[in-house]
Amino acid sequence: MIFLGIVLSIAAIGFFCWLLFTLAVFALPFFAGVTVGAWAYHTGAGWLGAIVIGVIGAGLTLGIGQLLLMVVRPLWAKLLIALVFVAPAVIAGYHATHGIVKHTMPSETWQVVFSVIGAVAVGVTAFMRVAGMAATSPSSQSLARA
Structure with a gap:
């Protein structure tokens, strides 16, 4: 019975981490x-x-x-737009990770360290997804060839 509880806990944590990484782009x-x-x-x-x-x-x-993301041409402007979407995802990742690690480790220093690592992981994932949204727009070169 204890084994089933451990397996279900790991599955629940995995599900919520998947949900966090999937929905991080939609935080803003x-x-x-x-x-x-x-x-x-x-x-x-x-x-x-x-x-x-x-x-x-x-x-x-x-x-x-x-x-x-589709219309703006300069790369710096696209990065700025992406960062506007990524910043709330980083904050959400920090707090979600902190909520998990505060129950598993007593040291507040290590809680913050792991929370920052979680925030960076969620931020990188959200940035890659936002960059993927920008990459799906048709480029002017592909339109010129058609």
Whole structure:
């Protein structure tokens, strides 16, 4: 029975790590959606209106980010846009890793060390995914050949 508990704990940690790495790119749109939804709720839109406005705000944030990655030409501007999407993912990665390691190790120094390592790992993964979104746009050379 103890073995089953250990296996299920490892599976749960693996699932949540996979979920964190997969959804890290959407940390900025999620934050924007929650902020706009909370604003809509406090202005009297009600809970249903706040959810609809929040989903629209999150979708617009993601769509505008992808559009900017496709349209903007200079590499430094694309990196700046990517960093805007990666920064909330790094913060989310830090706090998610810190939430896990504070239950497993007593030393606060090592908790911070592993939390920073987790933040860097999530940030690199999010950056690669954002860079992949930018790479899927058709280049002008491929359009000229067609």
